[in-house]
Amino acid sequence: MNAPAPMPVIAAALELRAVRKSFGVTEIIRGVDLAITKGERHAVIGPNGAGKSTLFNLISGRFGVSTGAILLNGGDLAGLKPFEINRKGLARSFQITNIFANLSVFENIRCAVLYPLGYKYSFWKALSTLKDANLRADEILELIGLKKRRDVKAGLLTYAEQRALEIGITIAGGAEVILLDEPTAGMSRSESDQAVELIRKVTVGKTLVMVEHDMSVVFSLADRISVLVYGEVIATDVPEKIRGNAAVQEAYLGTSLAEGAH
């Protein structure tokens, strides 16, 4: 397995400080502290309803935090909208496939590279002349293995292909910090093995935070794991130590983590 990542001394790529989030009177996230080093692959696991997706929604700016702070490369994200956070170098994928169904696979990816390449809202440039955008989109297609499906409508892809496209859109902009929300959800074993390879490939040199239920995926990808239970992180450690952690075992009601838990 990977060597334990050193604890951050300087500013972490992503840092959560006493983050809390309430919806009405219900507190979903109850004081989460987390520091993720640059280049680290970090998995967030936990039983259903633990608040994993909410945590992602807070980080990516879909919701604002109730109290506490989230820092990206040392900069506070408070009050920033999703697109502003994205421009600062954080991209996310979604648990439920979230693509542009009526656009071709290629167009899906190209849309995701336009803003970072500086084309923004321009309506005086023809897309076909944007060599760098087209080249980059084709590179991403190659990387995610959808080159053959380049001109197919995204809505017509198979489920596994749509999940790969989902990851492709997320990484296409070249963000340094990538959040993946259950990237292998609903996949067969062989599909999720491929997905793991894909994630490994596309996140080289980047910081990855992922929510995942499939424990084999988690243990094969993650440098460190955080266990979220009822809105609190009960443990953050390297995979081997998480596996033996008594509190974690209890949270999963005695199921063996190695076999996967839901």
Next chain:
Amino acid sequence: MAQGAQKIVFRPLNLARCIIWSGFALLLLVLPLFFNKGFALTLMCQIGTIMIFSLSFNMLLGQSGMLSLGHAVYSGLGAYFAIHMLNLIGKGWLFPVSLLPLVGGLAGALFGVLFGYVTTKKSGTPFAMITLGIGELVFAMSLMFPEFFGGEGGVSSNRIAGEPLFGFITFGPQIQVYYLVAVWLFICTAAMYAFTHTPLGRIANAVRDNPERVEFIGYETQRVRYLVLIISGFFAGIAGGLGAINFEIVSSENVSAIRSGTVLLFTFIGGVPFFFGPMIGAVIFGFFIVVLATITKAWLLYLGLFFVMMVMYCPGGIATLIMMQFPIVKAGRFREIFPSYCLAVAAGLTLLAALVFAVEMIYHLSLEAAAGTTKAFFGYDVEVASATPWLGVALLSGIGAVLFVAARRGISTHWDRIMGDIIRSQTA
């Protein structure tokens, strides 16, 4: 390998594009040779104007997923500014009449900046509601400020103003207006088509498909909607300016909800999912509003029925109906399904005839009872009060229904078989 393959794929596409655009230009050029009567020219001018208007409308609806219920605001206000400018030219201002649509366009864009700032804060149903509100607001204003809007009578003008273009084009004769509309139509269509192939145009599609995801790839959806609305307002204003030159009068009707509803109706009929759909819709508009309305009092009923049928059975509009045939034609198998289509057309015409006879006779009995019970159909006098014509209607309906069932069965079996083969050959 991919490089070479792409070149082979792309070249005929570009060639097709060249043919389509030069064909379009040629068509615009030669149409008056065949339709040179005053009525036909006026009709074509009107259709051309509506084409620009509905294309601009579809920038919002089809390309960005924004249902505007007040799009006439931009064309109408553009028309007002254009006609005031025309009056100023008549008073001696130096400005070419041929560029008046640009004045309309700039006014449309300006009001896009103003109203769009409010409307595009929201998307979906709230957006539609706010545009409806703004539309009513502007309409009410048009009656409140007669100094600018001309009150109930509107603002009229004379397009023979200023220096003639090239020394002889005064825009007095309708044919000169036709070519003015044609030139503007070609430019605007090309510009709006080009827009669909720009970063903003593509992101607008993305916003239509999935606004939430767009926010997570760095774009502010509100900004996208706002910019598209301004550009759409610009082209709507150009259409308004052309309308002002064509009719030489602009009234509050130009900014009314009726006008906004009309463009929605015909854009939808033409086909929202395709760029050229609204252009088909504009031609159908010409048929219904200008041609059919002069023939029968029941034209609104026919329009309503037609629209409901389209929404129910062909929500993609006529453009979709045409584009659906493409894979079959490409596979060289159109001949197999063609007889069934002919049968469907025969069924449609029979049912239509039954409908028209019934509706016209009912209209005659209710609205023209004073004129007696005899109605002229294509030169024949029909005794509406007798049973014979009604039996004829029943017979036609029966024949039509039988043909319809047969046609439907034929089309669906052929369609399923051919499409099944096509899909199998693609996946194999």
